[in-house]
Amino acid sequence: MSHFIEQLNEEQLTEVRRQMQIYSQGVKEIIPTEELENKIAKSILENKPLKIKLGLDPSAPDVHLGHTVVLNKMRQFQENGHIIQLIIGDFTGKIGDPTGKSVARKQLTDEEVKHNAKTYFEQFAKVIDMEKVELHYNSKWLSTLNFEDVIQLAGKITVARLLERDDFEERIAFGKPISLHEFFYPLMQGYDSVVLECDIELGGTDQHFNILMGRHFQEKFGKEKQVALLMPLLEGLDGVEKMSKSKKNYIGIDESPQEMYGKAMSIPDELMNKYFELVTDFTPEQIQTIKDQIETGVLHPRDAKMLLGKTIVRMYHGLEAAESAEQHFISVFQHRSLPDEIPVIDWNGKMETTIIDLLVDLKLLNSKSEARRMIENRGVRINGNKVEDTNLQLLMTDGLIVQIGKRKFVKINIQ
Amino acid sequence: MSHFIEQLNEEQLTEVRRQMQIYSQGVKEIIPTEELENKIAKSILENKPLKIKLGLDPSAPDVHLGHTVVLNKMRQFQENGHIIQLIIGDFTGKIGDPTGKSVARKQLTDEEVKHNAKTYFEQFAKVIDMEKVELHYNSKWLSTLNFEDVIQLAGKITVARLLERDDFEERIAFGKPISLHEFFYPLMQGYDSVVLECDIELGGTDQHFNILMGRHFQEKFGKEKQVALLMPLLEGLDGVEKMSKSKKNYIGIDESPQEMYGKAMSIPDELMNKYFELVTDFTPEQIQTIKDQIETGVLHPRDAKMLLGKTIVRMYHGLEAAESAEQHFISVFQHRSLPDEIPVIDWNGKMETTIIDLLVDLKLLNSKSEARRMIENRGVRINGNKVEDTNLQLLMTDGLIVQIGKRKFVKINIQ
Structure with a gap:
């Protein structure tokens, strides 16, 4: 040639x-x-x-x-x-x-x-x-x-x-x-x-x-x-064997949103990056941000996994189905830590932002200094995880839950 | 079954x-x-x-x-x-x-x-x-x-x-x-x-x-x-490799009587028994007699080989062709030791006999005692080889040459 x-x-x-x-x-x-x-x-x-x-x-x-x-x-x-x-x-x-x-x-x-x-x-x-x-x-x-x-x-x-x-x-x-x-x-x-x-x-x-x-x-x-x-071969839910039907360690793309989401939540933590890379439509840059956030503790592995699960469901069943699968999962497995009704805030700002900008933009707090203080006092949570770094960079994801203090919750709806 | x-x-x-x-x-x-x-x-x-x-x-x-x-x-x-x-x-x-x-x-x-x-x-x-x-x-x-x-x-x-x-x-x-x-x-x-x-x-x-x-x-x-x-595999004329056309160590069954006979004479002595066993129509008993005669010195290996050559030619070209192939070989390669014309005696007696009986039956000598003396005096040759054992058992073969003293030859023609 x-x-x-x-x-x-x-x-x-x-x-x-x-x-x-x-x-x-x-x-x-x-x-x-x-x-x-x-x-x-x-x-x-x-x-x-x-x-x-x-x-x-x-x-x-x-x-x-x-x-x-x-x-x-x-x-x-x-x-x-x-x-x-x-x-x-x-x-x-x-x-x-x-x-x-x-x-x-x-x-x-x-x-x-x-x-x-x-x-x-x-x-x-x-x-x-x-x-x-x-x-x-x-x-x-x-x-x-x-x-x-x-x-x-x-x-x-x-x-x-x-x-x-x-x-x-x-x-x-x-x-x-x-x-x-x-x-x-x-x-x-x-x-x-x-x-x-x-x-x-x-x-x-x-x-x-x-x-x-x-x-x-x-x-x-x-x-x-x-x-x-x-x-690369994708290990199945057992984290060891190649995903295959016969090993019963698979997520079928024809499975129901709830089943898909539930199975995704059983993916071992150490495989999450590989799943983000190989089975989602995230760009390499987006995946890098997620990795960094997990590493710095901003993103709790459980929440990263919820993002993964939701993404997988979205890819095969659409956004709506993904959200309700997540909601179902939360209400069944996590309802104790979240109120029944969370106000939803539409988001059409930047997909990457800092925690302080976010709190102010969402009008959850009135100023950057107030936001910084609240973080320093450990009063801010993202997807249930305490934020400890006032410079935290965030990747905005649909359904992200921001919590101030014990009672104030909002949920992001990406527009 | x-x-x-x-x-x-x-x-x-x-x-x-x-x-x-x-x-x-x-x-x-x-x-x-x-x-x-x-x-x-x-x-x-x-x-x-x-x-x-x-x-x-x-x-x-x-x-x-x-x-x-x-x-x-x-x-x-x-x-x-x-x-x-x-x-x-x-x-x-x-x-x-x-x-x-x-x-x-x-x-x-x-x-x-x-x-x-x-x-x-x-x-x-x-x-x-x-x-x-x-x-x-x-x-x-x-x-x-x-x-x-x-x-x-x-x-x-x-x-x-x-x-x-x-x-x-x-x-x-x-x-x-x-x-x-x-x-x-x-x-x-x-x-x-x-x-x-x-x-x-x-x-x-x-x-x-x-x-x-x-x-x-x-x-x-x-x-x-x-x-x-x-x-068993038959080694070719080189005595080493399996007989095959490509090795040029073969005797083709379509070759001329003279060629066949001449090639047979080049078979290594140590392979003669194997050839007698595998390519002639001799019975196991006949082959045993030939072996014994070679061993006791009655049959010179060269003569055994001539018998082999003649037999092979006979099998593929008939007796007449076999005889003339032998005659040709003798006249070309052995004429110095044999007279040009040897009287032929027809033989329709037993195929196995003793040397003394043979000499008397052929009327070459007049009595068994005369025959025994002649052998003891080393005056009898079979196919050019001195007979040293007065009890020698002989397998009669076509073209066998019996010699008494220096000048008296007869050739056996099996009927």
Whole structure:
């Protein structure tokens, strides 16, 4: 591939850098970065969108926040005009597990595959624009391969290379059997990229090996190699295992607002930052502010978590549902510390402000000096937490509760 | 499989034992022996011939003595009424080497495959009755498999099991690449046995792994397992490497009598017994006599080798050609030690006799005592070698030259 990057003018170069910055957010690894830059450069020069591949297993169509890590990244590409290629791995799904050992890999009928795909799409529509997505079922090409084609394909990869895959290596080391057909799953995934001429394949870091297979086979078939864009894996509510349906540690994006919010409140504190980064629509700067506030004690972790929960509900059910989910949570779990009725104050001021400015702007206190005194006397709380720093910087969030003394509460309504 | 052997009467049991004795001759390994016995028993009880499989690579159709080790064994089965299944591995041949690395595995056209198969058959006709042979081309079934079938097949074997194959193990150990498609050759060979429901597969010991694949896959497909019958590998004229065309250490069964004879004379002495056992039609008893005679010095190794050469030529070109090949060899390489014209004496007596009886029977000497004296005086030679033992046992062979004193020669013509 030529060095398109060198053919760009200043403006185009700026655009490449802008896109690169967005795509790099929260990413674990880009293999290789230069090629991604070059592909973006090419797409600008030729005015041709890139093809961004995401493979989907049709056997488990419940979309949860773990999936949205990748989906959010896809949306960024989509927002910049690139094309999302969703590939339903129906060929694999229809085969099931030939050894009959895995219950998870039971054979799916055509109807089940279609139904599951539809279920996916309905949920994906909450994150990406499904109207602009290219849909593919890989049985379309894989089912046409005959034994000779398979042997030609197998001739393009060595056994040693396949054995390098972490889970294979581990099973060999522990003497656990690998059935030969398992070698074909990475081959198929790689071949899909050959057929669809994908530019970029997205996946979790657990897809590292399989996505590199795409590069390998594209090269062997004389095609331009795709770039691997690997996202971190999101641990589930248990804080240990990767979020997945089977582990029951997930927040499904189709769950009710109350359920979603309640589950979000059970996310371990030490994972909060990761959740803010990977599953919310906050900018890196906003997330940094939240982190700082938690660190300085301005924002109690519980309140940060409430913000997280509310944000997640807002993203999938809208603001109103988010507020009532929060309200429900508060009334059930926190009603003792808050009055039944809190006056709401509309806020259309700056999203970042200082605690003293806020108290004065809200007319809760009459002057900055009065506000400072009240803080020094430990009479001010934000979301129930005592404010101890008179210079506190605040990120305004919807539903923020400001308390003066024992009885005076207001709740912020962001306009 | 039931224990058919237990249902046999005495006569049938004797027949099983008779066949077992024949099939065991010269064999390196039978896996497992009891199953072979039981299959023979079944074939007797049900009056149904066994199916004896031999797979052939269509890329190298020159048949040499190395091949006849297995062919001779097949003939024994055929002589007992069993059916030979010859499988031309044309599917593999048509694929060639997908990595493009092996020149030997170049892709063959349909015409080349047919031509090579025909070449095989013409040569095989010298050893087995081709009229009674079942012919199969494995592309018939292998080319109908699609990717899903291949995955189902691959699901029935583990990677670890395949890596046990000696050459794979070695290549892994030395870091030499194994291309994934190579794993399919043993699978295909095994699947051939499933399709043809073979009872026994014959091959050299280098086919140990591949032939056991047949047992493995037959079992996985719920079929009766074949028995592996492994013949020793025949070293070529270099005495080291397995006889093969590529090593140029072979005697082709289509070569001219003189060439065949001349090449046979270059067989290393230490391999003579093995050649007698594996490529001649001598009985085990006859071979034992030859061994004993070499050991006691009665038979000079050179003469044993001439006997071997003549026998090989006789088997593929008939007795007359064998005699003139020997004569040619003698006149060119040994004429100094023998007169131009040797009187020929027809022999229709016993094939095993003593030296003294022979000298009297041939009327070369008048009495046993005269004969004994002549031997004691070192005046008797067999094929140019002094006879030192008056009790020497002789195996009569065609062209045997008996010499009394310096000038008296006769040559035996077996009738």
